[in-house]
Amino acid sequence: MYIGKAARLSGTTVKSIRHYEDIGLLPPPRREGRYRVYSQQSVEFLMLIKCAQQMGFKLRELRTMLDGHHGDAFPWELAKQAIASKKAELGAQIDALQAQRDGLDAFARTLDAARQECPLEYLAGPAERPRGQR
Structure with a gap:
């Protein structure tokens, strides 16, 4: 074809x-x-x-894995190793993203606590302040 x-x-x-x-x-x-x-x-x-x-x-990763293995001899073991490596890489990315999400949750809690302790007009933006304080 x-x-x-x-x-x-x-x-x-x-x-x-x-x-x-x-x-x-x-x-x-x-x-x-x-x-x-x-x-x-x-x-x-x-x-x-x-x-x-x-x-x-990435194509670069595939090329490395398949380098010199064209035709009928597919490199099954290299493919399995590449998949395991990619899974480990994704696991590390997931862990890093979860840590970032946990950090954002902690930051949001800190802001909520600060808002409770400070006067509203101190933390309020211009649209939220009473009319005489803009």
Whole structure:
């Protein structure tokens, strides 16, 4: 199949396919004259790339994982290691975001306490102050 059909079937674009070939992520297809001809295996590989990107993998990471492993020899162990590494990275990001959320909750409690202890007109913005104090 030609590049347009491969793009449609894989849910990607012609431009993306050409980019993947340029950076060495996708092996060059066979050619019929000046036309690129893709196999069903190429389409499945393009779908794998798209899925991996949706799960947070960068093309650079995929290229490192798949470097030198084109054709039938898919690097299953490297893929499992990359997934485990990505999960650990996401766990660290989740922990950092949770800490940030906890910090915001503490900050909000501090502001609420300050508002209780200070006069209303001191903390109130111009729209909230009584008319004579603007």
